[in-house]
Amino acid sequence: MIAPRRGEALYVAGGVAVLGLGLWMWALGRGPAASDAGARPRLRVTGAYAVRVSASTEVSAYLTARNTGGGADRLIAVRTDLSPIVMMHRGLENAMVAVDSVPLPARRTVSLTPSGLHVMIMQPRRAVRVGERVRLTLLFSRSDPISVGAPVLAPGDRPPDG
Ligand SMILES: [Cu+2]
Known part of the structure; x- marks a missing residue:
């Protein structure tokens, strides 16, 4: 050896x-x-609603995401039974650009509104009716998914408080 x-x-x-x-x-x-507990995001989603965009079949959706935690998160995708294609858009003047994700900084509230960031459900399988609720499942990079029911409003209706 x-x-x-x-x-x-x-x-x-x-x-x-x-x-x-x-x-x-x-x-x-x-x-x-x-894994400092203070650095974790803590998300709450309120005030979700959807609007059937006039002159098209697309449905837009809006909501408020509040992050009360000490860590940042990102909204990375939205799922719905209505369509396999759900996009996140940023409104710019009269145009929209797709965004990959929506940053949710620590201790901040981010609102998705008709004049800014919004969710867009493309080519829905069926026409949505005013008054029904669309279920949206929000996926995040760190937090567990959150499901919300978004009532469908007519264009120009007053959005729910949130
Ligand atoms: Cu859009």
Whole structure:
């Protein structure tokens, strides 16, 4: 049997030490110090409503998202049974541009309104009626999904308080 040379043994020991340090840092990262409860987002969604956009079949939706937590989050997608295609738009003058996500900073309230950010349900499977409720499931990058019922209003109706 050939004994390992001194250099190789040191090399192996060094590797074990690095692995140990990595495991220790990984454990630290999962510990209470890193998952500081104050840095978590805490979301509440209120005042959701939907409007059938006149002269088209699309349905837009609006809501208010309040983040009372100490950590930021992002709205990354919206799902509904009405359509597989739900977009998030930002209104600019008379145009709209798609956005990938909506930032929800810590301790801030973000409102999706007809004059700004909004949700757009493209090519709904059926026409929606004023008075019915559309169920929206909001997906976030950090928080659990939130489902809300959005009453369908006629264009120009006063939105619900939220
Ligand atoms: Cu839009």
